[in-house]
Amino acid sequence: xxxxxxxxxxxxxxxxxxxxxxxxxxxxxxxxxxxxxxxxxxxxxxxxxxxxxxxxxxxxxxxxxxxxxxxxxxxxxxxxxxxxxxxxxxxxxxxxxxxxxxxxxxxxxxxxxxxxxxxxxxxxxxxxxxxxxxxxxxxxxxxxxxxxxxxxxxxxxxxxxxxxxxxxxxxxxxxxxxxxxxxxxxxxxxxxxxxxxxxxxxxxxxxxxxxxxxxxxxxxxxxxxxxxxxxxxxxxxxxxxxxxxxxxxxxxxxxxxxxxxxxxxxxxxxxxxxxxxxxxxxxxxxxxxxxxxxxxxxxxxxxxxxxxxxxxxxxxxxxxxxxxxxxxxxxxxxxxxxxxxxxxxxxxxxxxxxxxxxxxxxxxxxxxxxxxxxxxxxxxxxxxxxxxxxxxxxxxxxxxxxxxxxxxxxxxxxxxxxxxxxxxxxxxxxxxxxxxxxxxxxxxxxxxxxxxxxxxxxxxxxxxxxxxxxxxxxxxxxxxxxxxxxxxxxxxxxxxxxxxxxxxxxxxxxxxxxxxxxxxxxxx
Numbered sequence: 001x002x003x004x005x006x007x008x009x010x011x012x013x014x015x016x017x018x019x020x021x022x023x024x025x026x027x028x029x030x031x032x033x034x035x036x037x038x039x040x041x042x043x044x045x046x047x048x049x050x051x052x053x054x055x056x057x058x059x060x061x062x063x064x065x066x067x068x069x070x071x072x073x074x075x076x077x078x079x080x081x082x083x084x085x086x087x088x089x090x091x092x093x094x095x096x097x098x099x100x101x102x103x104x105x106x107x108x109x110x111x112x113x114x115x116x117x118x119x120x121x122x123x124x125x126x127x128x129x130x131x132x133x134x135x136x137x138x139x140x141x142x143x144x145x146x147x148x149x150x151x152x153x154x155x156x157x158x159x160x161x162x163x164x165x166x167x168x169x170x171x172x173x174x175x176x177x178x179x180x181x182x183x184x185x186x187x188x189x190x191x192x193x194x195x196x197x198x199x200x201x202x203x204x205x206x207x208x209x210x211x212x213x214x215x216x217x218x219x220x221x222x223x224x225x226x227x228x229x230x231x232x233x234x235x236x237x238x239x240x241x242x243x244x245x246x247x248x249x250x251x252x253x254x255x256x257x258x259x260x261x262x263x264x265x266x267x268x269x270x271x272x273x274x275x276x277x278x279x280x281x282x283x284x285x286x287x288x289x290x291x292x293x294x295x296x297x298x299x300x301x302x303x304x305x306x307x308x309x310x311x312x313x314x315x316x317x318x319x320x321x322x323x324x325x326x327x328x329x330x331x332x333x334x335x336x337x338x339x340x341x342x343x344x345x346x347x348x349x350x351x352x353x354x355x356x357x358x359x360x361x362x363x364x365x366x367x368x369x370x371x372x373x374x375x376x377x378x379x380x381x382x383x384x385x386x387x388x389x390x391x392x393x394x395x396x397x398x399x400x401x402x403x404x405x406x407x408x409x410x411x412x413x414x415x416x417x418x419x420x421x422x423x424x425x426x427x428x429x430x431x432x433x434x435x436x437x438x439x440x441x442x443x444x445x446x447x448x449x450x451x452x453x454x455x456x457x458x459x460x461x462x463x464x465x466x467x468x469x470x471x472x473x474x475x476x477x478x479x480x481x482x483x484x485x486x487x488x489x490x491x492x493x494x495x496x497x498x499x500x501x502x503x504x505x506x507x508x509x510x511x512x513x514x515x516x517x518x519x520x521x522x523x524x
Contacts, residue, residue: 186346200330298449355493
């Protein structure tokens with residue numbers, strides 16, 4: 001494969017730009033759409049944490065509660081809505097409907113919900129309830145107390161799940177084959193990483209005292225920053241819709257003509273539905289392995305991030321400062337991700353294949369996670385104190401910075417190796433399996449993973465009272481989850497290589513006891 005690509009493009013171009021000139025009209029709009037979606041995702045990622053964690057009587061301990069008790073039900077609901085819309089409308093119309101729903105919310109947030117928060121947030125009732133429950137359950141009250149911020153957090157999370165993962169990647173997988181994906185997807189990752197760098201820098205500038213001193217329009221520095229951030233999200237969202245319409249109508253004309261709701265496709269035996277989606281997964285060993293990879297990734301990352309964000313909140317207790325720091329982290333994530341995508345990810349996939357590339361992310365999370373927990377748990381040991389003194393920082397700041405390093409490397413590998421290999425794994429599936437499997441795995445599977453990590457944190461908080469006290473047990477469970485992830489990659493790699501090796505396409509290996517309605521592979 002590598003030799004063929006080098007013959008077509010030359011050694012340097014095969015690494016940096018393995019795109020044929022005839023593919024430009026298809027590739028550039030896809031690149032721009034993905035970059036804009038990731039730009040919004042990155043802005044929202046920093047803003048939602050700064051908004052909720054620094055809210056009154058809140059903190060990083062609120063995150064496990066919101067992800068389990070609010071975001072998970074909303075993920076099920078939104079996936080149900082998506083499947084129902086897919087039954088009734090074409091993929092293009094579903095894209096427009098979902099995008100408009102998100103953009104309308106962000107308009108309402110900056111015009112109604114945030115300005116009127118003092119009237120909408122039930123502070124007195126929340127204070128009364130807080131005095132009646134154990135300290136380990138305070139996250140429930142914080143969710144209720146700051147419910148408009150909770151809603152913003154939920155919509156920001158669902159943007160990454162529905163718009164970026166389900167809608168965009170579902171569309172990309174529909175119009176891209178495996179050979180194109182091995183060339184396209186790593187470059188799409190570069191565009192996304194550059195967008196992340198821009199988002200990080202813009203988030204830092206908008207939240208800075210310099211920006212506020214020059215353009216102060218109110219007494220609320222963070223509130224003004226939030227309005228600007230949401231305005232940028234709305235503008236880039238509208239631009240995304242315009243470019244998507246151009247791409248679908250002027251480039252993929254045949255797909256638009258052939259596009260129809262899933263329930264109208266007579267070649268498919270099953271209608272889209274939540275219960276049937278998960279039943280569909282249970283019948284396929286191939287899809288179960290993809291689901292396990294997604295779930296374990298989200299459990300592992302969530303377990304580390306809650307502890308790390310608690311450290312950041314200790315160091316940066318104010319929302320604007322917190323957002324500035326997260327903007328810096330996003331910038332580093334974008335830079336490292338770009339280097340991965342340009343010089344490592346694509347070459348690794350083309351030279352060593354799917355399996356080796358899929359191992360990269362869990363190995364990076366395992367190594368960096370162990371380092372983070374080591375510096376956190378042993379920060380009072382002489383070596384860590386000595387190292388902190390040499391670096392001119394306190395042990396708590398040092399552990400926060402090592403957590404940031406862990407987050408940068410793990411996120412960079414996620415945005416390159418993890419996303420690319422996961423999406424390539426979907427491509428050999430037929431249309432029905434892609435849509436149903438992807439909706440269930442990405443729409444809800446990722447949420448189950450995050451909620452699983454959140455449930456673990458809640459149980460540990462109830463047992464030990466604080467995030468710091470529960471950290472050693474988080475570290476042990478984190479290592480166990482990574483081991484399950486690696487075993488799932490090994491199993492899926494064997495199946496993927498067998499299907500894409502040039503042999504006759506076949507159905508994924510059914511789970512023992514499953515009936516005949518098993519997802520099948522389309523021709524690769």
